[in-house]
Amino acid sequence: MEKIQMTTPLVEMDGDEMTRILWQMIKDELLLPFIDLKTEYYDLGLEYRDKTNDQVTIDSAEATKKYGVAVKCATITANAARVKEYNLKEMWKSPNGTIRAILDGTVFRCPIVVKGIEPCVKSWKKPITLARHAYGDVYKNAEMQIPGPGEVKLVYTPADGSPEQTITVHQFEGSGVVQGQYNLDESIENFAKSCFEYALETKQDLWFATKDTVSKKYDHRFKDIFAEMYEKQYKEAFEKEGIEYFYTLIDDAVARIMKAEGGFIWACKNYDGDVMSDMVSSAFGSLAMMTSVLVSPHGYYEYEAAHGTVQRHYYKHLKGEETSTNSVATIFAWTGALRKRGEMDGIKDLMTFADKLEKAVIDTIEGGEMTKDLALITTIPNPKVLNSRDFILAVRGRLEKSL
Numbered sequence: 571m572e573k574i575q576m577t578t579p580l581v582e583m584d585g586d587e588m589t590r591i592l593w594q595m596i597k598d599e600l601l602l603p604f605i606d607l608k609t610e611y612y613d614l615g616l617e618y619r620d621k622t623n624d625q626v627t628i629d630s631a632e633a634t635k636k637y638g639v640a641v642k643c644a645t646i647t648a649n650a651a652r653v654k655e656y657n658l659k660e661m662w663k664s665p666n667g668t669i670r671a672i673l674d675g676t677v678f679r680c681p682i683v684v685k686g687i688e689p690c691v692k693s694w695k696k697p698i699t700l701a702r703h704a705y706g707d708v709y710k711n712a713e714m715q716i717p718g719p720g721e722v723k724l725v726y727t728p729a730d731g732s733p734e735q736t737i738t739v740h741q742f743e744g745s746g747v748v749q750g751q752y753n754l755d756e757s758i759e760n761f762a763k764s765c766f767e768y769a770l771e772t773k774q775d776l777w778f779a780t781k782d783t784v785s786k787k788y789d790h791r792f793k794d795i796f797a798e799m800y801e802k803q804y805k806e807a808f809e810k811e812g813i814e815y816f817y818t819l820i821d822d823a824v825a826r827i828m829k830a831e832g833g834f835i836w837a838c839k840n841y842d843g844d845v846m847s848d849m850v851s852s853a854f855g856s857l858a859m860m861t862s863v864l865v866s867p868h869g870y871y872e873y874e875a876a877h878g879t880v881q882r883h884y885y886k887h888l889k890g891e892e893t894s895t896n897s898v899a900t901i902f903a904w905t906g907a908l909r910k911r912g913e914m915d916g917i918k919d920l921m922t923f924a925d926k927l928e929k930a931v932i933d934t935i936e937g938g939e940m941t942k943d944l945a946l947i948t949t950i951p952n953p954k955v956l957n958s959r960d961f962i963l964a965v966r967g968r969l970e971k972s973l
């Protein structure tokens with residue numbers, strides 16, 4: 571069989587621990603035999619990030635701006651324990667945070683739905699893709715503990731010298747707490763744009779919710795920016811695709827989600843997204859079955875698995891013990907990136923290959939062959955538990971038959 575040719579490279583961001591092991595297996599068994607794989611390789615493994623003073627992370631993000639599409643392996647976010655373990659020069663920032671800051675994007679997390687791994691919520695038949703606005707609000711707050719009676723005010727001092735604006739937050743008669751939050755029109759606009767674009771691209775409805783009835787200025791601003799952008803730039807395209815933009819209050823959205831079928835994108839403010847993404851992913855059954863794509867308003871895409879480096883399995887692997895680590899989300903990160911590359915470069919074969927690889931993965935699981943994490947929760951009787959490598963080989967077997 572002739573290998574599928576690529577014209578533009580993918581930005582490949584390698585990572586850490588067990589996912590780094592899976593990464594290599596996926597390339598060796600599922601990609602290199604079938605594709606003349608062109609990538610520009612960046613090693614985001616913690617050792618090399620440390621060696622380059624994290625420059626490699628910045629370079630990989632800049633390369634994504636150049637080529638448009640990246641695929642990323644899970645990486646360690648350094649903490650005190652990791653500084654010791656890897657003898658790091660510094661507690662380097664989260665690579666995902668660094669990349670997101672450079673690409674200015676929104677993360678869309680989407681579960682991979684297979685028969686036999688049933689969501690806890692019975693009505694959910696299709697995936698719910700969650701988009702979190704990862705900027706500002708409580709995550710960039712200024713807060714104070716108030717020891718006793720006194721007045722707290724919000725003061726805006728315009729840079730152009732025009733008069734100050736002041737409002738009283740609260741006249742304290744005893745002790746308490748206070749918090750200031752902010753967001754930027756530009757950030758909200760970029761978030762809205764990524765959401766509308768991704769909805770069009772994936773042909774799914776878009777839901778957005780805030781608490782604008784209570785927060786008449788702050789949350790209302792989010793609502794207005796979305797509404798204006800929709801009317802001006804996206805309404806026609808949405809109607810043409812037969813998809814809908816739906817705004818409601820956050821509590822109403824939560825109630826509706828529990829009765830919905832899925833198959834739409836749920837855009838959330840920062841805190842709502844933080845909380846709800848954990849709820850949605852655990853209700854869909856497994857973190858190992860959740861993919862994630864960073865969509866930049868400037869048209870760049872970075873695909874990855876939502877889970878981490880699966881450290882506990884890696885230490886077993888290092889001791890020479892067998893592991894049964896789920897590679898599905900990492901495989902789907904590759905298929906997402908390859909499909910996007912194919913779409914951008916007009917290479918149909920690459921897009922078809924991505925579809926066939928995803929189908930091979932799903933058929934393998936639905937055929938009863940899976941890793942241990944899924945075997946523990948599946949409704950399929952007598953599942954066959956495979957180790958990390960054998961699962962990938964089982965997928966390869968099905969893939970080969972389909973090509």
Ligand code: NAP
Pocket residue numbers: 643644645646647648666857858874875876877878879880881882883894895896897943
């Ligand atoms: P994790 O790697 O997602 O693993 C947490 C637990 O979930 C695992 O111990 C395992 O449970 C289960 N699990 C996750 N993915 C699995 C898979 N593919 N197959 C089978 N089981 C899976 O999270 P963590 O332990 O909190 O973090 C480990 C490292 O990953 C940290 O250094 C963190 O900084 C990093 N991290 C990176 C990213 C990213 O790059 N996007 C995201 C999150 C965390 P059992 O042990 O019970 O089998």
Ligand code: MG
Pocket residue numbers: 844845848
């Ligand atoms: Mg969270």
